[in-house]
Amino acid sequence: MSPLLKSVRSGRSIALTKKLASSGEGTVWTTNLPGFLAKLYHTPTEDRIQKLRIMVDHPPQNPMRHHHHITFAWPQDLIQDETGQCLGFLMPEIVDGVKLSIVYNPKLRGRKAPRFNWYYLHTAALNFALALKSLHEESYVVGDIKPQNLLVNNRALISVIDTDSFQVIDPNTQAIYRCLVGSEGFTPAELLGKDLATLDQTEVHDRFRLGVMIYLLLFGDQPFKGKWVGRGESPQPTDLIRDGFWPYASNSMVQPGPNTIPLSIIHPQLQVCFQRCFTEGHRNPHARPSAQNWSDALKLAIADLRMCHLENNHFYSRTYGRCYWCDRLSSVSFDIFSPIPAAHRVAPRKTVSPKRFTRTATAPRGMQTGLSVMTATSTLQGFKRSATMLNPSGVSHKTTGRWSSNPVVWGMGFIAVGLMGLTLLLLPDLNIESIQKGGELFEAAIDQWFQPSNVKDKTAVILNSVEETKPASVMHGGHWEAITALDISLDDRLLVSGSKDMTVKVWNFPSGQLQQTFAEQYEPIISVAVSDDKETLTTSILSGKVFIWNIATASLMRSFTPTAIWEGPEDSIRASAIDRQGELIASSGWGGSILLQHLQSGKMIKIPSHSLATGQALAVLPKGQAIVSSNSNGKFQIWDANTGSLVKTFPNSVKDSLEPISTMTLNRAGTVLVSGSWYGSLVLWDLKTGKRIKTLPTQRNPISAIAISDLGDRLAVVTNKDTRIQLWDVKTGRAGGILKGHTASVSALKFSHSGNFLISGGEESAIKIWDLTRRRLIRSLVQ
Structure with missing residues (x-):
């Protein structure tokens, strides 16, 4: 016979109908109250009950409320027996979720949720970050974050269970009710080996756990895992966390393995967040991104996702430039995102790089309080099904591209269609190799036909040492790691x-x-x-x-x-710029704040962050009177260097399409600003008026470095992970040549003041010097 129970606040009678789970802590039951479960403790101590009272009185905001979704299985009321003793609590029942491991584990996902693609995983990560943000705003610390305590539904909405294990602070007495347990792989280095029952935790510790969970969702595995290159056997994951060894830390004893999904495939803002969390955060826990930082970065990343033109369940980052999942099939036979069994699927070509007519997943609106991926079809077994294909967030995947009105182009198009029809007729007599080669030729022809009409760089000059009989000289004594700065x-x-x-x-x-x-x-x-x-x-x-x-x-x-002013999560910097007189240095923190240091007087000014700017770029005007900064909405700000006050924001015209800025530079006179965006836009701005002077045509890859000559007549530009340097004539807007010679990506550029030489450096650690008048590489400075 079920004991006589009732809720404390409402006085409703509660009947236990079915036991759902049992553990050393207590039992969970269904009840006679629709939509509510009961959790009863084996030993309901006074501390536990007082903790529950605080939680009932101070629930967090539900970030998914506008989707009519329950984000937290939060205590709603206490349960007492006929003697008045509190035994446990009532909580809402989560009916439409499955364990998170089903969607992030590739094999489980392939069997149970084959349509839960990378877009959905990004969205689930965003919704978890928003849930954690809501908890931290109310001073709750989750503590025991693990996949078993998270549920996800077919709209990528997250539900957090086991909420009574959280660390809770009484807002009236400041008494702390601690989280007593942690999970392996989710405990930050500074807490390893310590008794959590005796420690007060902070949201900074949750930041590490959040980073691990987001990594699991996006990469399907733990971050502290890879190929061990140190001596002896590979350490346990806990030891790797303690030492800060993950595949993308400098001097790490763990390197990416043959099946490791590279960090470079995600949006650059997310790459920065992971570096802050696991690399910088190991040295200084406050450097880890907050839940707000992760949310903002994930929103940018979701807006940047594109659908593959070969497999509509593949999504890739536009800044990466091609479908990694198609590329991966050349070395790994298992497609972790294709709902079609491998035996019935023809592997796509090794490199898929759709430059035009890519189907675009536009950024969903209303992401400030959570993003729901609306589905017409279930992604998980057991959910309601229909015959319609998944369409994330109701987004219309449309073909984009500018068709020329030139009749020659139309004629070529009709010829191409005719050739395709002939190919289909002859298909039984063609082998696979011929089909693939023909496809590559056809794709190349399409690319040639639809080049933007203002790009006239069809005879770009290759400036390297082959034009001269004398080879470039090699000087030793150089760096052994990547070049980061030149002057x-x-x-x-x-x-x-x-x-x-x-x-x-x-x-x-x-x-x-x-x-x-x-x-x-x-x-x-x-x-x-x-x-x-x-x-x-x-x-x-x-x-x-x-x-x-x-x-x-x-x-x-x-x-x-500058520890006295540059503190908290921003005590490490993303970028800095120094004026020519060496009197002012401007630095941007990982969270977007700017620090101005007057080196002669020692005066420091901190400009607070007003928007996420983890990819923020900076430039100091001549004489150090002002600085220019960018933020993530694509606008620029000019700040007074003496007061830190905002002087101007631009552009303000609705005609200017804004994109997040990756890098920028000023001409020597400080009159022209050149900006490069994550989406490959290369724009010249009049600094006085804030108006656009010119946009140079590019291939829409993220721009990683820009240099401008003193006269402002020539630009050198490098795009993300490219080994080539593109030169531009500013006056004509035409490409002026390509420099080839680097063997790894280039990240630093500098013109000589005469304008006759260009210096470049990057990941290969060599510095290269180019003679622009003789069009050749003249020297390499190597280790």
Whole structure:
């Protein structure tokens, strides 16, 4: 016979109808109250009951309420017996969810949720981040985050269960009711080996767990896993977390394995978040992205997703440029996102790079309080089904592209259709190799026919050493890690380079001889600047610390550690810019705040973040009177360097299509700003009026580095992960040549002040010097 129970607040009688689960802590039952479950403790201690009272009185906001979805299985009322003793609580029943492991585990997903694609996984990650944000706003700490405590439905909406295990703070007495347990793989390094029952946790610890969960959703595996390259047997995951070893940390003993999905396939903002969480966060937990940071980055990433033109269940990041899942089939036979069994599917070509007519998944609206992926078909077994194919968030996947009205083009199109029809007639007599080759030729023809009409760079000059019989010279003594910063003295006599190897080197530019190495900075170099008189060198490192060196004596003159003002989650920097006089340095934090440091007076000004800007770019105007910054909505701000006040925001015209800015630079006079976006836009702006001067045609790949000559007549541009450097004539808007010679992606560019030379560096650690007048590579500075 069921005991006589009733709810404390409402006084309703409660009958237990069926036991659903049992554990060492208690039991969970269905009840006579529709939509409610009961959890009864084996030992209902006073602390447990008081914790429940606080939770009942102070529920968090439900970020999915506008979708009529229950995000938290939150205590709604206490349950007591006939003697008045509290035994447990009532909570809402989650009826339309399955365990998260079913959708992030590729094999389980393939069997039970084959249509739950990368778009859905991004959306589920966003909704979990929003749920955690809501909890943190009410000072709750989840503590025991693990997949077993998360449910997801066929709209990618998340539900959090086991909420009574959270850490709770009494808002009146500030008493803390701790989370007593943690889960392996989700406990941050600073808590490993400690008794959680005796520790007060913070949302900073939840940030690590959130990063691990998002990584699981996007990559299908734990982040602290890979190929062990150290001595002995591979350590356990807990030991890897303790040491901060994950595949994308510098000097990590764990490297990506043959089946590791690369970090580069996700949106750059997400890459930054993962680096902050697992690399910077290992050294400084406050550097980990907050739930708000993750939410904002995931919104950008979702808006950037595109549907593959070969497999409509494949989505890829536009900034990556092609369908990784199709590429992966060349080395792994299992397609983790195709709902079609492998035995019945023809593997696509190795590289799928749709440059035109790609079907676009536009960013859904209303994502401020959660994103629902509306489905006409169930993605999970057991859900209601229909015959309609999944269509995330009601988004219409449409073909985009500009068709020419030129009759020649139309004629070529009709010819192509005729050829395709003939091919179909002859198909039984063609082998697979011929079909694939024909497809490649046809795709190339399509690309040629529909090139933008203003691109006239069909005879681009390749500037490399093959045009001269004399080979480029090689000078040793260089860096052994990626080049991060370059500068050159006003008289073109000294070249300065900074690297991830934590050193700065000064070179004799005409001869290529190494003159000085500054090796006392102990962190990756962010920026370098040599003064106009060649007497001082200013450098900044990842934590924000600034060094001023005497070049002649190679001695440190001063250093600044801005810990008093640059604190919390932003005490490491994303980018910095230094004025030519070495008097002002502007740095952007990972969360978007800007720090201005006046190096002569020691004055520091912090400009708070007003929008997510983890990819923020900065530039200092001549004489250091003002700086220019970008934010994630694609606009620019000019700030007064002396007061930190906002002077101007641009562009303001509705005609200007705004895209998140990845990099920017100023001409020497400070009158023209050149910006490059994550989507490949290359735009020149009049800094005085804030109006667009010119847009240069590109291939729509993310721009990673820009340099402009002192006269402002020539640009050098590199796109994401490209080994080639594109030159542009600013006046004509025409491409001026391509520099080939790097073997890895280029990330740093600098023109000599004469305009006759270009210096470049990147991931391969070599610095290359190009003679633009003779059109050849003349020198490589290597280790």
